[in-house]
Amino acid sequence: MSETTPRGERKERTRRAILDAALRLAGEQTLAALSLRQVAKEVGVVPTAFYRHFDSLDDLGLALVDESFASLRGMLREVRQGAPAFNWIIDNSIDVVAAHAREHRAHFAFIARERGAGPTVVREEIRHQFELFERELAADLALLPGTDTWTREDLQVLANLIVTQMVAFGEQFVVVRGDAEEQLVERARRQLRMVLIGALSWRSGGATS
Amino acid sequence: MSETTPRGERKERTRRAILDAALRLAGEQTLAALSLRQVAKEVGVVPTAFYRHFDSLDDLGLALVDESFASLRGMLREVRQGAPAFNWIIDNSIDVVAAHAREHRAHFAFIARERGAGPTVVREEIRHQFELFERELAADLALLPGTDTWTREDLQVLANLIVTQMVAFGEQFVVVRGDAEEQLVERARRQLRMVLIGALSWRSGGATS
DNA sequence: AGATCGAGTGCACACCTGTTCACCCACTAC
DNA sequence: GTAGTGGGTGAACAGGTGTGCACTCGATCT
Numbered sequence: 217m218s219e220t221t222p223r224g225e226r227k228e229r230t231r232r233a234i235l236d237a238a239l240r241l242a243g244e245q246t247l248a249a250l251s252l253r254q255v256a257k258e259v260g261v262v263p264t265a266f267y268r269h270f271d272s273l274d275d276l277g278l279a280l281v282d283e284s285f286a287s288l289r290g291m292l293r294e295v296r297q298g299a300p301a302f303n304w305i306i307d308n309s310i311d312v313v314a315a316h317a318r319e320h321r322a323h324f325a326f327i328a329r330e331r332g333a334g335p336t337v338v339r340e341e342i343r344h345q346f347e348l349f350e351r352e353l354a355a356d357l358a359l360l361p362g363t364d365t366w367t368r369e370d371l372q373v374l375a376n377l378i379v380t381q382m383v384a385f386g387e388q389f390v391v392v393r394g395d396a397e398e399q400l401v402e403r404a405r406r407q408l409r410m411v412l413i414g415a416l417s418w419r420s421g422g423a424t425s
Numbered sequence: 426m427s428e429t430t431p432r433g434e435r436k437e438r439t440r441r442a443i444l445d446a447a448l449r450l451a452g453e454q455t456l457a458a459l460s461l462r463q464v465a466k467e468v469g470v471v472p473t474a475f476y477r478h479f480d481s482l483d484d485l486g487l488a489l490v491d492e493s494f495a496s497l498r499g500m501l502r503e504v505r506q507g508a509p510a511f512n513w514i515i516d517n518s519i520d521v522v523a524a525h526a527r528e529h530r531a532h533f534a535f536i537a538r539e540r541g542a543g544p545t546v547v548r549e550e551i552r553h554q555f556e557l558f559e560r561e562l563a564a565d566l567a568l569l570p571g572t573d574t575w576t577r578e579d580l581q582v583l584a585n586l587i588v589t590q591m592v593a594f595g596e597q598f599v600v601v602r603g604d605a606e607e608q609l610v611e612r613a614r615r616q617l618r619m620v621l622i623g624a625l626s627w628r629s630g631g632a633t634s
Numbered sequence: 635a636g637a638t639c640g641a642g643t644g645c646a647c648a649c650c651t652g653t654t655c656a657c658c659c660a661c662t663a664c
Numbered sequence: 665g666t667a668g669t670g671g672g673t674g675a676a677c678a679g680g681t682g683t684g685c686a687c688t689c690g691a692t693c694t
Contacts, residue, residue, distance in 0.1 A: 221690095221691085222691075222692095223639090223640075223641080223690085223691050223692070226641070226642095226691090227640090227641065230641075230642085245457055245542075246455060246457050246458070246542040246543075248454055248455050248457065248458040248542070249455070249457040249458040251680080251681065251682085252681080252682065252683090253680070253681065253682080254680095261641095261642070261643095262642065262643055262644075263681095263682080263683085264642080264643075264644090264683075264684085264685095265641070265642050265643075267683085268640080268641055268642075269641095328541050329541045329542045330542070331541060332537050332538045332540060332541045332542065332596065333454075333455035333457070333538045333539070333541065333542030333543070334455075334542070370615075373612050373615050373616060373619075374616075374619065376612065376616070377590070377616045377619065377620075380589065380590060380593045381586070381589060381590075383593075384589045384592075384593070387541070403582050403585065406579075406582050407582060407583075407585070407586045409623075410582075410583065410586060410620065410623040410624055410627060411586075411619065411620060411623055412623070413622075413623040413626055413627065414618075414619040414620055414621070414622040414623025414624070414626075415619055415623070417622055417623075417626060418619060418622065430660090430661090431661080431662095432660085432661055432662070432669090432670075432671080435660095435661090435671070436670090436671065439671080439672085460650075460651060460652085461651080461652065461653095462650070462651065462652080463650095470671095470672070470673095471672065471673055471674070472651095472652080472653090473653080473654090473655095473672080473673075473674085474671070474672050474673080476653085477670080477671055477672075478671095
């Protein structure tokens with residue numbers, strides 16, 4: 217190995233290879249069922265070389281979480297560029313999530329899988345990241361027309377509801393193939409519309425029945 | 426082992442012990458990361474005895490899924506006993522889910538975990554079971570006042586939305602401890618109210634913004 | 635020029651993995 | 665009472681597991 221490469225570059229290349237291999241292998245099972253030796257073999261490197269880059273598989277898992285959420289944050293930034301109106305949320309955000317899920321399918325699937333199973337530390341980090349999303353979304357919602365009379369708590373509750381739906385949408389989107397995709401998008405759009413109609417008549421509409 | 430027990434009873438007892446042990450161990454990691462020998466040791470039985478009861482760990486997994494959903498079905502039956510009105514759905518269904526989640530915490534956690542990770546066959550079975558729930562809920566929703574003009578598809582979409590929320594609620598409920606529980610319940614109630622307000626003005630209310 | 639660093643190697647260890655096989659021996663059926 | 669059934673045993677297998685340690689040898693520093 218190693219023709220004549222600058223040191224840092226070589227290290228970075230191996231690190232990337234490990235991350236990619238782990239992401240691929242975790243896609244077939246789950247991170248918790250993954251072994252250091254499997255990853256090393258997939259990369260084409262001796263098992264002990266792994267330790268030059270990560271302390272443990274949990275460490276690797278956290279790195280993958282970071283990577284995955286980096287692309288998700290990019291997505292969020294994109295969503296925020298639109299005009300602040302309810303219709304805009306419905307039409308744009310779902311398409312943006314779908315586009316990014318298509319592009320980073322492996323990362324989406326990884327998050328979906330490790331969100332519930334996966335090493336404790338990884339689960340916690342993912343949950344934390346989603347909480348951040350939730351807070352940012354709540355802040356955005358406060359800027360929308362019609363939410364003037366809302367309490368901070370109500371905004372948070374709605375944000376949680378929307379994030380839950382989007383997570384579920386992403387999870388299903390990543391599993392589905394081809395023609396069913398558009399169908400899934402249409403359903404998500406309708407659901408988000410239902411939710412936002414309900415939200416619009418929240419303070420004004422009152423109770424139920 | 427085996428003092429002087431009737432044969433069938435003895436077998437059933439061991440089977441139960443295996444299921445319980447597997448449920449407990451899976452709670453600490455995930456089913457996919459579980460080994461036959463771990464389970465056998467936990468039960469206090471030799472590894473090969475496992476095969477007298479299950480063909481494989483996947484087989485065991487399916488049995489656990491069946492068990493978990495059996496209690497969920499009991500829950501569903503309970504929810505259906507109420508009067509068919511929107512208010513009733515909000516006030517009852519969440520409490521019922523919470524009560525059952527408290528009582529069958531391990532089963533709920535198992536489903537939540539294995540829904541995303543876990544052996545393929547187990548994932549598919551869980552997804553299928555939730556689909557059945559969705560269909561039953563859609564049928565119930567059709568009986569409610571105000572859904573007369575809805576298409577079958579719209580009912581399905583709303584049912585999916587509600588099931589998604591309830592699954593997310595169950596997942597979070599099972600993770601939380603003590604005082605935060607009631608807070609979580611209150612949030613779920615408010616969210617369900619938002620959703621149903623939106624649903625009520627679905628056909629009548631029209632688009633948005 | 636020579637010294638140092640550090641990514642990747644190779645070997646070794648003790649342990650855990652699924653599965654096979656022949657074997658008990660308490661229960662059941664006759 | 666005698667034959668058969670079947671849950672549980674214990675040893676053995678070929679292989680996979682994480683990790684420690686001494687090593688190479690090119691890239692980097694002085």
